[in-house]
Amino acid sequence: MRSYLIMYNGTAGKSDNEAIAKKAQRVLSEADKSVDVVATGSEKEAVQQAASATTTHDCLVTIGGDGSINTACKGFLKAGNSIPLGIIPGGTVNNFARALKLPLDPDQAILTLLDSQPAKVDLATIGNIPMVSSLTLGRLADISQNVKQDEKRRFGVLIYLFKGLKELFTNRSYKLKITANGRSETLRAQILLITTTNSVGGNVAFNPDATYDDDFLHVFILKEFTLPKIMTYGAFFLSGNLKNARGVKYLKCKQIQIENLSSRDIKTRIDGDPAMALPITVRIKADFLRVLLPRKANSKND
Known part of the structure; x- marks a missing residue:
């Protein structure tokens, strides 16, 4: 994978999302990856960004908890396709990340993006609404x-x-x-x-x-x-x-x-x-x- 889109909720209030996104961008760029970062202002925008990423990028990276991952999956369902999904946990419980044995520490999660392999994972749906966990x-x-x-x-x-x-x-x-x-x-x-x-x-x-x-x-x-x-x-x-x-x-x-x-x-x-x-x-x-x-x-x- 050469191109990454890092997406995070830009309206999350007091969070470290922006700092985490910039660090992930720096780490990936130093590994000779092409990286774009987007701070979304609404769920609708995030869904559209995730859907578009399936044709413009090799990987989508989300920062957040199960709700943020769910939003990314809405975009994948809208596109009718998915690309590898990188997860930097940032929620309260991070249930999905725990189930997949992903590092909960943001720094470790960023490093995982460089030393990882895509694994097939099930998704539940209710019509066009995803359920990840x-x-x-x-x-x-x-x-x-x-x-x-x-x-x-x-x-x-x-x-x-x-x-x-x-x-x-x-x-x-x-x-x-x-x-x-x-x-x-x-x-x-x-x-x-x-x-x-x-x-x-x-x-x-x-x-x-x-x-x-x-x-x-x-x-x-x-x-x-x-x-x-x-x-x-x-x-x-x-x-x-x-x-x-x-x-x-x-x-x-x-x-x-x-x-x-x-x-x-x-x-x-x-x-x-x-x-x-x-x-x-x-x-x-x-x-x-x-x-x-x-x-x-x-x-x-x-």
């Missing part, structure tokens, strides 16, 4: 909805635990119709989670059976989310056995349709950001992405 709905999404950006920056993942404890005092459930693997089922649930990797909330041991290139969606449906249950779920979550916990339904599929049978709207969150309401159909787009990973980190070749 996770989709949630129900009370887990309600918790995230109550977390503000400045709270995420100040407290990190701990803010989710605090907001979650407050949510435990409600007992809201949702009636859903789930269609996957040729079967339909109607059920009540308090949380539904879909992932494309082994990592959730930065816990890379969440689902040891999943990999970023296994060509499957991994679906967890929690029927209860009460104080006694959260203690049990927490232990199973940390040990990587949540799918074996009582009250948890686990599905492994390439496509899932989720319909709302409740009277109130049910909204989703994708890669940590607010997204569309039900109904939705989520599909796996196997090996659509090519992400620059440290050498010997390609799971299909391990």
